[in-house]
Every structure is written in C-alpha cells, then in structure tokens.
Amino acid sequence: MTEPAPQPPRDEIILAVEGLSKRFGGVTAVDDVSFNVKQGELLGVIGPNGSGKTTLVNLITGFLQPSTGRVSLKGQDITGGPPYRTAExxxxxxxxxxxxxxxxxxxxxxxxxxxxxxVKRLAGGAYGDRDAVAKDLLEEVGFERDSWVINKQASVLPHGYLKRLELARCLALRPEVLVLDELFSGLSLAEVASLVPVIEKLMVQGMTIIMVEHRLKELFRIADRVLVLNFGQKIAEGVPAEVMAQPKVRGAYLGSESED
Amino acid sequence: MAAQDTSKQVTRRRERLDRGIKVRSEDIYALNSWREALYLLAPRALPVVALVLLQLLAPEYWQRVLISTTVFALLAISWDLAASSGMVCLGQALFFGVGAYLAGIMNHYLGLPPGLTLPLATLGGGVICTVLLLPVLRLRGIYFAMFTLILPLMIERIIEATKVFGGTEGLSGLTPFAHPLWESFLTMAALWVALFGLRRIMASDYGLVLKGINDNDRAVMSAALNIYRYKAQALFLAAATGAFAGAFMTHSYRFVGMPVFALDYSILPIASAAVGGLGTLAGPALGAFILVPLSEMLRGLGGLRIVIYAVLLVVFTVGLPEGVFHYLRRKYTQFERWTEVGK
Incomplete structure (x- = not known):
C-alpha cells in the first residue's frame, strides 16, 4: 500500500475565474463569466448548444486569449496561456x-x-519507464492491459477508445485540475456507464474536475455543483437539483414559458 | 459469364502475414540466430556496401553523379525530417544555399580550409536558417511552406541587387578537396550519419513528440510541451543537414553563386520524398537515388528528356503511391498469399 498523498484542505479555491469575456467580432461567445472551483470538487458546466461552453474551456486552458477577465490557478495568473504553460x-x-x-x-x-x-519534475527528476507508466494509465481508464488494442495505431481505434485515450493523456500529467470537454459525447449508454466509475475513482483520490457535459442525467449523478451557461452568460450556479428547478434554466433548455 | 468471372475474383483476397522473427515482437531484443541477425542487418548494410562498391568501381563520370545524388539524398532527408515534425518546407534551397555561401565566404575571405568550413557552415547554417524561420514557426501547413519558398528566392535577389559576396559572379577558385576519393567517402559518411542518426532520433520518445506535433500540435501543447521549442530543434537538425550538403557542394565545385538558391534544390527533395515514401527518412533518400541517376540517364534524349522524366514521375507516384521504400519494406517483412474468402 502506498501512503495517500497529503491532501490540501477541501473547500480551498484552486481555480478562480473572474469576469471572463470573449468576443469574436460582433458575437460575444462568453460574457462576463465568474466562478470558483474548490479543491476536490466536481463542477459541471452545462448549457444549450452554442452557449459558449467549449469557448469557456479554451479560455481557461489558454487556447484562446480572453477579451477581458482573469483566470488564476492556485493564485497564479494563467490568463491567456500559452496552453503548454497552463498545462505545466x-x-x-x-x-x-x-x-x-x-x-x-x-x-x-x-x-x-x-x-x-x-512529469519529470513531479517524479523528482527521473522519467522512469515511460512505456510501462503509459500502460498503467491506460489500464486506469479502462483499457485491458496487454491487449492488442493498446499497440494498435490510434487511427484504427473506435471513438469510445479515443475518448479514454484523451483522458489517459491528461492523467499522465498528474494534473491538479482536470477539464473534461464533453467526455461522454458520442458514447453509448454502456460506454458512459463504464467511464463513470473511472471519474468517481479520480474524485475519491481528490482530483478537482470541471466537466462540460450534455449528458445531464449522468453528470448530475456525480457533480457536486453545476454552472449553467446560456448565450455566453452564467444564468445559474449551484447544486444540480436546485439549479434545474429554476425557471430560467428550464427555459434555456426547453424554451421559455413566457413565449407561449 | 463476365459477371461470374468477377465474382470468382472477389472470392479471393490477398493475405498478409508478418514474417516470424523474435526480434519483431516489441520487447524481446534477443537475436536467436545468425539468420535473424542477417534479416535485420541486411537491409541496412546492403545499401552501404553497394554505394561503396559503386563509388570505387563506377567510371569517373558516374562517380560525380553519385556524389551529387548523395547530396540530393541529404536534402531529401532534411525535407522529410522537417515534414515529419509538422513543417512542410518548399525551400530546401534555403538550407542548401546558406550552407554553400557560408562555406564559400569562410574559404574565400578568411582562407579557412574545408576541414573547418564544413563543420562551421553546417552548424552556422543550421543556426541561421532556424533564426530566419523562427518568426513563422507559429504558421502551419501551406502558410509556413509559402514563407520557406520565398526566402531563398529573396536572398538570391538581394545578392544580385547589392552585389555582396561576388554578386552575380559568385565566388570562384575555392579550395578543393584533397583527393576525389576523400570527397566521395565524405558525402557517403555524411549520408549514413544523417540517415541512421536522425532515424534513431525519430524512433526515440523525443521523436514521438515531433511526430505528435505533425499529427496534432494542439494535443501536444495540452500535454505541457512547448511545441515551438521542439519545432525549432527539429528545424535546426533539418537545416544543418541541408547546410552541410550546400557547404560540401561549394568545395566540390570550387565555386559558389546564386544558383545554389535555385528552385531545383527545393523541388527535387519533395519529388524524391513522393517517389521514395514519406516519413521514414530512408524513403526520400532512396527516392533521390532513383530520380537523380534517372535524370542523368535521360540526358542523351535532348528536348524530350523532361517530358519522359515527368511521365516516369507520374508512373512512380500513381503506381506506388505509398512510395518505393514502403513497398519494399512491406515485401520484405510480410508474406503475401492469395486465400479463398468465406467457405
């Protein structure tokens, strides 16, 4: 048994997003969004198509420069990347x-x-056997160890495997915060059902996770909090059941009642 | 009747099986017999031995052709290395020309011997070309390619307009190599060092990162890797390879002038890669060894030479779109046989 790493106290804010906006010409894809993510929680980000979820992810991870606003990770300013620094x-x-x-x-x-x-820094200056570690990580996300699949060219793998591969590549960095951009999209119910325990295990290990997701039912089973975007604006934030009970959230997803 | 015939053909398919050899199974690197050792060594040793023999036995004219072929093979390797790292170049002439002029300048103005100009021009050429292209490393695909195409043409015009380094006359009367044989073996040695050395680099985990950049640079960035650093390093290796080729030619011809920035040096490496097969370094080198001698053989045909050359190029690329090298490798490592489909 390995000693569990000392966890920083929960409830400590690990990622802070303040007044983040992104304008593409006349379109404001993300409009003055602020929120905090606490150590060890799972924050769901939901919203209808085109509400700015992926743009938000790109802004946080440094793939896009925000028009205004600030992102900080553990108090360190990471606004606008570059992405490899954010990942570092x-x-x-x-x-x-x-x-x-x-x-x-x-x-x-x-x-x-x-x-x-x-990876080298976290391992104390040594890389170790990268092939072996990679296979461990793939096992962790649900690949069968020593199966033919992990030796196959990625171009011939089915979509479900590629999603797991994405996740394994992220976990390789031993991240502090994991941002999953629609990890479940395009997966069958069975595939999602087998991926949920992988995420739950990460949560138990104390990983902080932001999940952008369309599959609300699966998300609400594991999310601590959700944040709802519509037309780039944050329209609600809180515990899943309470948020979904709000009329403006229902309106965003199903069409506003006042329009009837 | 005709329909039946085709249906008969469809019931058979070509089956490909890897040849059984222990060393092919990922981890085990124990060679069990001389046969297995030979199986691995032969495809590597054969071209080396063949080239040495050709160089020693061929008539003098063809020895010269072999030397310039080797130089083009180096350029093709340089092209393939950059392309495998996500940088498609249309301007190998830049690397070649900068190396050629550096060697010429150092020899003509400073009086340095080839023993010094060659290594200095190789390193210096690598550095200069990398610095020149540093501002456009962020560009991808065709945008990067266009810039590399324009740079050598621009430098050519600058030399013409400002009359620096001998202007249109170039620099002549440079120091030759001590002995023609020494010249042959130097190019060959450079070719094998570049080919086997760079292939080894591409097979390492470092090479994986370069291939990853070629495949998907955003995914490499999200893995906390500074892609611009890796691209600059790969560019340096490619540029240094090309610059050596140029520096060598300067001393071989005892002359350097504006033609070293000509389009030929940009186009032929790409054609070689297309014929030989991309992404292996060996493929483009093999392509150069097909195309350059072929072009020489056709020399007697006068005006139609280019037409026949072009037709042969089309035949190669249509007939073996994967490239000669990939085709040969497949034939070497796999059995093929026809098997019945279904029952």
Missing part, C-alpha cells in the same frame, strides 16, 4: 473533438504526454 502548472484538458496522434500506437500517445517536463 497543472491544468489538463481533454478535447471534445478527440485529438489523438493518429500515426502512433495507442500507448505511445500517452508516452508523448509523459515526456513533458512536468
């Missing part, structure tokens, strides 16, 4: 549209992430 400081993300290295064997996808200086 411990904020890892998956992509909604999977971005594997198609030419490489599946486990080598994870080896690329294990090559990063952050």
């Amino acid at each position: 400081l411990g904020l890892a993300r998956t992509f909604q549209m999977v971005k594997p290295f198609y030419q490489l064997p599946a486990f080598k996808n994870v080896v690329v992430a294990l090559f990063s200086p952050r």
